[in-house]
Amino acid sequence: MSTITFDTLKFVRTLKDSGIPESQAEAITEAVRAAQQDIEPVIRPDLRELELRLDARIRETELRLEAKLAEAKADLTRWVIGAGLLQTTVIVGVLLKIAKLI
Numbered sequence: 001m002s003t004i005t006f007d008t009l010k011f012v013r014t015l016k017d018s019g020i021p022e023s024q025a026e027a028i029t030e031a032v033r034a035a036q037q038d039i040e041p042v043i044r045p046d047l048r049e050l051e052l053r054l055d056a057r058i059r060e061t062e063l064r065l066e067a068k069l070a071e072a073k074a075d076l077t078r079w080v081i082g083a084g085l086l087q088t089t090v091i092v093g094v095l096l097k098i099a100k101l102i
Helices: 008-017 022-098
Strands: none
Touching (some): 008 022
16 A cells, blocks of 8 residues: 655645745644654554455355355256256157157
């Protein structure tokens, strides 16, 4: 994860352009930069924890999806085999009827 960047020169210029004296603009900029550096170590572990939780949920969802797909595949296989047996039975019955064996 990359460090958050902060363009201090641009920030000072923006503050100065809005009418804030240069010394105050520099002090505000330094305060914002320091606050950013202080909070970054606090944010990173939280983001890592969130990333781990999301990874776990994604894996759990993938496993559930794989199980449902396997179940659907088994159901489809049973239907295809059943339909094949029924079709074979009907064809054999029709052939026997045509041959007048029934």
